Amino acid sequence: MSNQYGRAYLLRHGETEWSRDGRHTGLTDLPLTERGERQARAAGPMLADRDISHVFVSPLQRARRTAELAGFSDVQVDDNLVEWDYGVTEGISTLQIREIVGYDWELWSDGVHIDLPKSAQVVDPPSPGETVDDVARRASAVVRRIEPHLRDGQDVLIVAHGHLLRVLTAMWLELAPVDGSRFVLETATVSTLAFERERHVIAGWNVRED
Secondary structure: OOOOOOOEEEEEOOOEHHHHOOEOOOOOOOOEOHHHHHHHHHHHHHHOOOOEEEEEEOOOHHHHHHHHHOOOOOOEEOHHHOOOOOHHHOOOEHHHHHHHHOOOOOHHHHOOOOOOOHHHOOOOOOOOOOOHHHHHHHHHHHHHHHHHHHHOOOEEEEEEOHHHHHHHHHHHOOOOHHHHHHOOOOOOOEEEEEEEOOEEEEEEEEEOOO
């Protein structure tokens, strides 16, 4: 790895009640569980010795609280870092959705614009939801925002959400947005995006303090 470039550290927020239960948690502004708060505190030491110049966070409280508990109070809120808007699938697990629709529904390939009966919906969605390409456009805007800092040798931290960060990683690697489905990303883990010469690479993934 060349030392002339900075790195982007990705921190997924700690556990929430819905993430614990495998339910799609998009724009619903849930707090961390007690375990999620412990996870967020544990992430702090993994980042404490990094010379982080800028911290970008999602406006949702689970991300902002994770940043705070990890030791980062001077943050910049970026609306592009909110989680995928899941529309009618918000608050419902993949297994539950499959039982309702009667086929092996999959978020990345089938999307959220599906016909779910009103009685099955957990929330009244404010919008029809986003496609993976919609999420990719936001993630690409974040990449464009952070890349100049990295090229100037500055490290940045991004505190956000599982699916958003997976799509962002696909955008960093110049892959298709749907290739974010290939990256497992657990709560309160740290991942690292970097340069190897001029190539965009992953330098660490899904790391949790032992």
